[in-house]
Amino acid sequence: MIWLASLVALLPFLAAFAGMLLGPSLTRLLGGRPGGSAPLRNGPALIACLPIAVSLVLAAFAAFAVWRDPGERTGTLTLIETGSVPIRVGLQVDGLSAVVGLMVCCVALAVQVYSIAYMRDDRRYSSYAAFISLFTAAMLLVVYAGDLLILYAGWEVMGICSYFLIGHHWEDRANSRAAVKAFLVTRLGDVGFLIGILVLGIGAGTFEIDEILRKAGALPDTTVTAAALLLLAGVAGKSAQFPLHTWLPDAMAGPTPISALIHAATMVAAGVYVVARLYAVFVAAPAALAVLGVVAVISMVGSALAALAQDDLKRVLAYSTISQLAVMAAGLAVGAESAAIFHLLTHGAFKALLFLAAGCVIVVAGSNMLAHYGGLRRGMPITFWSMTVGLAALAGVPPFSGWFSKDSVIEAAQHAALHGGESSSAFTAPTGWFAYTPLYVERADPVAPLPEVAYRTTHVDVPGGVAWLVYLGLLLTVALTAAYAMRAWLMTFFGEPRGTYEVREPSRFMSWTVGVLAVPAAILGFFGLGAEELRPHVGAALLSLLLVVLGGGAAFLVWNRDPALDPARALGPARPVFARAFYVDELYAMAIVRPVQALARQVVVFDGRRVDGAVVGAGRGARRLGGILRVPQNGNVQNYLTGLLAGVVVIVAGVVIFL
Numbered sequence: 001m002i003w004l005a006s007l008v009a010l011l012p013f014l015a016a017f018a019g020m021l022l023g024p025s026l027t028r029l030l031g032g033r034p035g036g037s038a039p040l041r042n043g044p045a046l047i048a049c050l051p052i053a054v055s056l057v058l059a060a061f062a063a064f065a066v067w068r069d070p071g072e073r074t075g076t077l078t079l080i081e082t083g084s085v086p087i088r089v090g091l092q093v094d095g096l097s098a099v100v101g102l103m104v105c106c107v108a109l110a111v112q113v114y115s116i117a118y119m120r121d122d123r124r125y126s127s128y129a130a131f132i133s134l135f136t137a138a139m140l141l142v143v144y145a146g147d148l149l150i151l152y153a154g155w156e157v158m159g160i161c162s163y164f165l166i167g168h169h170w171e172d173r174a175n176s177r178a179a180v181k182a183f184l185v186t187r188l189g190d191v192g193f194l195i196g197i198l199v200l201g202i203g204a205g206t207f208e209i210d211e212i213l214r215k216a217g218a219l220p221d222t223t224v225t226a227a228a229l230l231l232l233a234g235v236a237g238k239s240a241q242f243p244l245h246t247w248l249p250d251a252m253a254g255p256t257p258i259s260a261l262i263h264a265a266t267m268v269a270a271g272v273y274v275v276a277r278l279y280a281v282f283v284a285a286p287a288a289l290a291v292l293g294v295v296a297v298i299s300m301v302g303s304a305l306a307a308l309a310q311d312d313l314k315r316v317l318a319y320s321t322i323s324q325l326a327v328m329a330a331g332l333a334v335g336a337e338s339a340a341i342f343h344l345l346t347h348g349a350f351k352a353l354l355f356l357a358a359g360c361v362i363v364v365a366g367s368n369m370l371a372h373y374g375g376l377r378r379g380m381p382i383t384f385w386s387m388t389v390g391l392a393a394l395a396g397v398p399p400f401s402g403w404f405s406k407d408s409v410i411e412a413a414q415h416a417a418l419h420g421g422e423s424s425s426a427f428t429a430p431t432g433w434f435a436y437t438p439l440y441v442e443r444a445d446p447v448a449p450l451p452e453v454a455y456r457t458t459h460v461d462v463p464g465g466v467a468w469l470v471y472l473g474l475l476l477t478v479a480l481t482a483a484y485a486m487r488a489w490l491m492t493f494f495g496e497p498r499g500t501y502e503v504r505e506p507s508r509f510m511s512w513t514v515g516v517l518a519v520p521a522a523i524l525g526f527f528g529l530g531a532e533e534l535r536p537h538v539g540a541a542l543l544s545l546l547l548v549v550l551g552g553g554a555a556f557l558v559w560n561r562d563p564a565l566d567p568a569r570a571l572g573p574a575r576p577v578f579a580r581a582f583y584v585d586e587l588y589a590m591a592i593v594r595p596v597q598a599l600a601r602q603v604v605v606f607d608g609r610r611v612d613g614a615v616v617g618a619g620r621g622a623r624r625l626g627g628i629l630r631v632p633q634n635g636n637v638q639n640y641l642t643g644l645l646a647g648v649v650v651i652v653a654g655v656v657i658f659l
Contacts, residue, residue, distance in 0.1 A: 002075030004062050005091045005144045008055045008101060012108070012137035015051035019044055019130030048112045048129035052136060056105040063098040070095060074146050074210060085201055088208050092146035096341065100273055101143045103345050106520075107265035107352045108136040110513050114356050115257045117507035118363070128168055132261060135161040139266040143273065148197045148207040151274070155193070155238070158267055159186050165262075166254035178253040185247040189237020196230030199223060200281065213280040221285075228281055228288035231274070232295075239271030239325045242299045246585050248322055249306075252314040256362060259314060260355035263321045264348040272328045272344055279337050286461050293333030293466045297473035300326035302582060304480035308487065309568050309578035312368045313358050316488050319581070320394060321351060323477060327409055330470045335460030336412030342528050343405035350393035350402055350521040357387040357514045361492060363506045365499055370491040371566065377493040379503030382511045384493050386518040393521045395485040396478055396548055403544070404525030404536060410474050411540040412533070416460075416467035478544050482551030487567045490556065495563035 022043070066073075076090035112132060119125045138161060141154030160183075167179025201207040203223040204215045216224060235241070240248035248268070252259055262268060275282060275292070282288050300323045307319035324347050331340030360383045365372055377384040393402035462470075497503065505511045528534030558567040568575055580586065632643060 001062060001065060001073040001093050002077075002091050004058055005093050005097075005101070006077070008058045008062065008105070009091075009137055009140035009144055011051040011055045011058075012133040012140065015047055016130045016134035016137060019047045019126055019133060022047065044126040044129050045112075045116045048133055049109065049116070052105060052109045052112055052133065055136075055140075056102075056109050059098075059102045059105045062093055063102045066093065066095055066098040072210070076146075085205060085207060087149050088147045089150060090146040090208075091144040092209060093144060096276060097143050099345065100269075100341070101140055103348045104136065104139050104143060104265045104269075107261065107348055108132065110352060110356065110517055111257045111261045114260075114359070114510055114513040115255075117509035118257055118359060119255065120507075124168070128165070128255070131161050131164050131168075132258075135165065135261065135266055139270060142270050146209055148201055148209060148212070151209075151277075152194060152197055155234070155270060155274075156190065158238075158270060159183065159190065162186070162251070162262060162267055165258045166251045168255055168258070169253075172253070175253045178247075178250040182247040182251050185244050186237040189234045189244050191233070192230040193234020193237075196227045196232075196234065199230060200227035203227065209277065213278070216280040216284045219284065224281060225285040225287050228285035229291065231278065231281075232288060232292060235271035235275055235329075236295065237271075239268045239329070240322050241271070241295050241326060241329060242302065243584070245299060245303070245322050246581075246588065249315050249318040249581070252312065252318050252368075256314065256355060256359035259318070260352045260359070263317070263355060264352035268321060268325055269344060269348065272325060272332070272340065275329070275332050276337050276341050276344075279332070282332070283335075283460055286463075289333050289460065290463050290466045292329055293462060293470045296326040296329035296333055297469050298326075299323065300330065300477045301473050301480070304477050304484065305578045306581040308480060308484040309571055309575045311370055311566075311579070313361065313370055313373075313488060313492065314355070314368050316370075316484060317351070317354055317358060320354075320481070320484070321347075323481065324351070324394070327406065327474065327477065330474060331409035331412060334413045334416040334462055334467055334470055336409055336533070338531060338533055339405065339408030339412055342534055343402075343409055346393065346401035346405040346521075346524050349517065349524050350390045350400075353386060353390040353514060353517040353521045354394065356510070356517065357383050357390060360506045360510050360514060361387075363510070364504060365501055367499070370488065372499050373492045374495040374499070375493070375497040376503055380493075380505050382505055382515050386514045387492070388489065389518045389522050391485040391489050395482040395552060396544055397482075398536075398541070398545065399525065400522055401520070401525035403541075404528050404534065406478065407536050407541050407544055408528070408534050410471070410478070410544055411537045413467065413471040413474050414540055416462055417464070417471040475543070475547060479547040479551035482548040483555040486552040486555035487559070490559045490563070491566065498564075 025043070072092065072094040074090060074092045076088050078089045080087040080089060112129065115125075115129065115132070119128055122128060135158060138154040138157035142151050142158070145151035145154060163179045163183040166182055167175050169175045170179075197207070200212060200223075203219050204212045206212065206215075233244075237244040248263075251262065282292070303319040303322035303326065307316050307323065310316045310319065324343070328340040328343050328347070331337070331343065360380065361373065361376060362368055364376070364380065367373075389400060393400040396403045396406045555567050558570045559565075571578060577583070632639065
């Protein structure tokens with residue numbers, strides 16, 4: 001099993017290596033060319049798609065094996081002695097990593113296939129596809145890692161891959177600035193993340209995830225709380241949560257398939273995954289869960305309001321991602337880790353679908369702006385129905401996948417709010433995909449399989465005020481999500497056309513990929529019915545459905561008054577505030593960017609006038625002193641004889657006078 005997981009992560013890495021070195025050469029060998037008329041004969045496309053397709057098959061085998069025989073499989077490839085805490089280069093496969101790894105491979109393959117047509121005219125397609133493969137390999141390393149430092153390696157590789165992919169079209173300054181912003185903001189969070197890993201590993205005496213989870217409850221409260229809070233800094237950066245969320249909307253400047261990959265399967269998903277993987281640490285630090293809950297509420301409500309006022313379709317989806325990730329974080333804050341991971345999976349399906357469908361619309365319309373669309377459903381039926389499924393899943397319309405997962409989170413938050421912040425969950429391991437067996441099931445033999453039926457109960461203590469805040473924030477977010485999803489749907493596909501372009505389906509590679517992704521976005525929710533805590537609950541389901549109807553209905557009524565106008569006009573004076581995401585970027589520019597720039601200018605002036613002045617002055621003084629000293633060494637023999645005679649006279653005079 002461990003070697004199977006190793007191959008799943010290794011194949012995309014080898015594809016990246018081969019794509020960088022052999023992509024253009026293989027293209028010529030096969031008779032194709034980047035942007036040619038035969039994309040299947042394009043060498044870089046073959047290098048990109050075939051390895052990830054094999055990884056998908058292997059990941060499916062691993063997931064099926066874990067489903068048939070629940071339990072944890074670990075293996076050590078090598079051990080690195082450091083003189084203190086050793087680093088175990090090993091992998092871990094259990095229900096959580098198996099299902100998330102499968103999701104990552106599915107989305108990555110869809111993005112690679114979609115990109116064959118989307119990037120066919122790009123001269124640097126080979127490096128683009130190679131970086132996608134490396135991005136995928138890094139995320140799979142995070143998913144399957146059995147050691148925190150190995151996880152951190154994949155975590156950082158994703159950061160540099162996001163920089164190169166967001167800034168792929170570096171000729172456009174907006175892309176370059178967005179790439180730099182994403183890199184710097186996420187690096188800021190990663191500083192805390194690395195320190196948190198070191199605190200946790202040194203405190204536990206090991207970086208092995210299994211051992212840390214077993215020892216989490218026995219660690220000093222100060223150590224585990226400090227480590228959990230520091231880890232949350234990295235999670236906030238990677239998963240674009242307040243206050244490190246500002247990079248994600250700007251990252252929409254990159255190619256649309258990259259947006260789908262980042263938002264659905266890599267990068268932003270990594271933060272939520274790490275909290276779930278180390279959940280025992282966070283359970284042992286209630287203060288960290290409380291902070292996570294407050295941050296989640298601010299992120300989910302604020303981003304949903306921002307999405308409601310955006311003019312750019314991709315920015316609508318970007319703020320939607322921030323909001324939906326906050327829903328997952330809220331579930332983790334109230335103890336609903338299974339529901340949070342379930343929502344991570346369903347979100348991966350429908351958000352990949354939404355971004356790739358948006359790419360189809362953008363290719364046809366030649367614009368990202370909602371105001372340039374309208375009436376597209378007639379000429380783009382595949383894109384229309386696929387995006388309808390994706391938006392319905394996003395809004396939580398039953399029976400689409402998002403409804404099941406979001407209902408589970410709301411039910412857990414309701415339980416925590418009504419029971420004074422205490423949350424608990426239990427499930428039968430053989431039917432649950434998310435069995436964190438090392439955390440909750442004690443076994444005499446850790447290698448032995450689980451018993452036929454194993455139950456897990458998790459108790460999370462969250463302050464009652466935080467639980468109520470999370471619950472009410474979730475309810476408000478459901479209504480706002482339905483409103484902005486309805487607005488985007490109506491402005492894109494209904495009303496009169498507002499452009500002069502030809503309305504048609506794009507390349508079959510693009511439209512068929514979108515059509516295939518619509519299937520899991522529609523039915524994935526039914527796979528959670530096997531676990532008790534993931535089944536719909538009547539009270540929460542009816543309440544969320546009512547809020548969906550209110551939010552979506554309000555957007556429809558405003559639009560229906562004049563379909564030629566933007567329903568966001570109903571926001572009135574608040575619209576500019578929402579459109580600028582509450583001016584957080586401007587606040588950062590005023591409080592951080594401008595002072596740093598002013599300080600940098602002063603440093604430049606000081607460097608020029610003082611440091612450079614001292615260096616130049618020292619050089620000039622040395623030259624002048626050298627000029628004086630070289631006078632007696634000018635090569636004139638007469639001067640030498642005159643000096644010699646003068647010296648002799650001085651010596652004789654001295655002898656006569658003093659002796």
